[in-house]
Amino acid sequence: MxxxxxxxxxxxxxxxxxxxxxxxxxxxxxxxxxxxxxxxxxxxxxxxxxxxxxxxxxxxxxxxxxxxxxxxxxxxxxxxxxxxxxxxxxxxxxxxxxxxxxxxxxxxxxxxxxxxxxxxxxxxxxxxxxxxxxxxxxxxxxxxxxxxxxxxxxxxxxxxxxxxxxxxxxxxxEPLTHDRVFAAVSHLPHMVAYALVHAVDRSAEEEENILAFSAGGFRDFTRIASSDPSMWRDIALMNRLPLLSVLDRYQQEFAALKEKVAAGDGVWLENYFTTSKRLRDEII
Missing domain, CATH: 3.40.50.720 (NAD(P)-binding Rossmann-like Domain)
Structure with a gap:
């Protein structure tokens, strides 16, 4: 060719x-x-x-x-x-x-x-x-x-x-459509994975290495945090506005989840998790 x-x-x-x-x-x-x-x-x-x-x-x-x-x-x-x-x-x-x-x-x-x-x-x-x-x-x-x-x-x-x-x-x-789509389905997950590793590491008490106890779920979820840091720095900066938009939406979802956990609302949590499972299963 x-x-x-x-x-x-x-x-x-x-x-x-x-x-x-x-x-x-x-x-x-x-x-x-x-x-x-x-x-x-x-x-x-x-x-x-x-x-x-x-x-x-x-x-x-x-x-x-x-x-x-x-x-x-x-x-x-x-x-x-x-x-x-x-x-x-x-x-x-x-x-x-x-x-x-x-x-x-x-x-x-x-x-x-x-x-x-x-x-x-x-x-x-x-x-x-x-x-x-x-x-x-x-x-x-x-x-x-x-x-x-x-x-x-x-x-x-x-x-x-x-x-x-x-x-x-x-x-x-279209280029802008691409950037909005992949801010949500690719760039946001990488940001979340990087943040999660930091969150768990900083929750350590008395210098205990919590990360050493991580099992399959944590390792699977954070696998992409092993990606090239300089590459993802550049992506975050170049796609800043679409990424900020989906980060805002993620924070809203996380705030709602935190509120329901604090309130002990088991019915809401189960419905929320069920909807997430259905959406995830449809992707697979």
Whole structure:
């Protein structure tokens, strides 16, 4: 489908995208670039990429498609660094989980004849780095593309076909809608998980390590608190307003729950938990 893919940021997402497309046989050559030289060397050693580049220019100058998998607040700088070296007809896309500000910033940076398509694979683990990547990460998972009025249709179709080759179910969504949706279903849960770990740790009395007694429920719920802290710092800051909105709603729900526990209202609690169970079971 494409001769040369350039992956900027060869971690879990970038590395898995490369592995998936190589496994599907839709790319001939993958060039990787990463600001961490040790991670880049490991990506080459593991066969995640076929070649490594010393800088942005060397990574993208022969690319048919550039995939950006860097922290969202570093994305615009990466596109700016790549733009002067993009060959005519090159398509640039990304895997960032915040879209409105990012797409608005990156689209105007494209040189004549090159095209940007915003994307967000709804996949991941709490691990990071090239060694964490695997070819089936995107199998059966959604990938959201966020075209705008400036998006080139052929570029959009190419990116969609590549994600489908990687195993994803592709949907399109307006960038702002995307940010509101994922503030609720992705960004809020991460904030809650981080906060819960702190809340339990700070409830320790007489320096007893309460966390050492955590069982499956606590560990399952807080698994995502092991995710890359710098990545989630950037997401929280870039998607600030939608995230603040859902944090306010969460605080309202939590305040109501606290009030009913304090009042000893068992009927309300059971009904509340029953509704939550039904909604959760419908998702599964």
């Amino acid at each position: 494409i001769k040369t893919l350039a992956v900027i940021g060869v971690g879990l997402i970038g590395g898995s995208f490369s592995r998936a497309l190589k496994a599907a046989g839709v790319v001939q050559r993958v060039i990787g670039f990463d600001l961490d030289p040790d991670n880049l060397a490991e990506a080459l050693q593991l066969g995640v990429v076929d070649e490594v580049a010393a800088d942005y220019a060397a990574a993208v100058s022969a690319a048919d498609l550039v995939f950006l998998a860097v922290p969202v607040r570093a994305m615009t700088a990466a596109v700016t660094a790549c733009a002067p070296y993009l060959p005519a007809g090159c398509v640039v896309t990304d895997g960032g989980s915040v879209k409105e500000d990012l797409v608005a910033a990156c689209e105007p940076l494209m040189p004549e004849g090159c095209h940007f398509v915003g994307g967000h694979p709804i996949s991941g683990t709490e691990h990071s780095g090239a060694k964490a990547s695997f070819a089936t990460l995107f199998q059966g998972r959604r990938c959201i593309l966020t075209p705008t009025g400036r998006t080139n249709q052929q570029a959009l179709e190419l990116v969609q076909r590549l994600w489908e080759a990687a195993g994803s179910r592709v949907e399109c969504m």
